[in-house]
Amino acid sequence: MSELSNQKCEACRADAPKVTDQELAELMKMIPDWVPVPRDGIMQLEREFKFKNFKLAMAFANQVGELAEAEFHHPSILLEWGKVTVTWWTHKINGLHKNDFICAAKTDELLD
Template identity: 40%
Template sequence: MTTTGQTCNLSDRTCVPCSGGIPALTADEANAHMGELSSEWTLNAGSTELSRHFAFKGFAKATYLANLCAWLADQQGHHPDISFGWGYVDVRLTTHEIGGLNENDFIWAAKLDQLTG
């Protein structure tokens, strides 16, 4: 997306509430957004879920990242599935209302990339 000749990064945008009624991104659209994310994000086979695994040495850093994810979710009004434990955090994104991915999922992922870069 461009505005006045400059590229608008996903991380510069804000999630917009989704209440359904719109189509999920196609596999091609989802793959096009992957180029703006860390290479550690993966799409599932149906391009309906975006996920990333973080590994740590210990529990504290995993807890800090899980809390950061919760804070970012609250700020953006977007609700990823987050699981964590000793040495790991797993983040999964999908827009449940539409049964697949929405641009908001990629915006949220890009913002997390920016915060953890």
């Protein structure tokens, strides 16, 4: 288990601080398969997961949904044949919060 995946998401307010560039660099080392992506001026974390078929991809997408409900932090989940793209960001602050990195690490562990 990674250090991040052992943590829980904290309730986030609209005035919560976004991660700094230095924090982003450090946190990215803990989730190397994720990519920070600016989309419409909002920094997001994204990773594509590949599967042998649609059924396996759908099962994984459902696991991500269960994780999101448990953490009360919800990503964008794109389900396609043999592929699931998960995108984490914090809507309230229009950017990245430590919660996004925690959830990305927990998403990675769903594959174990």
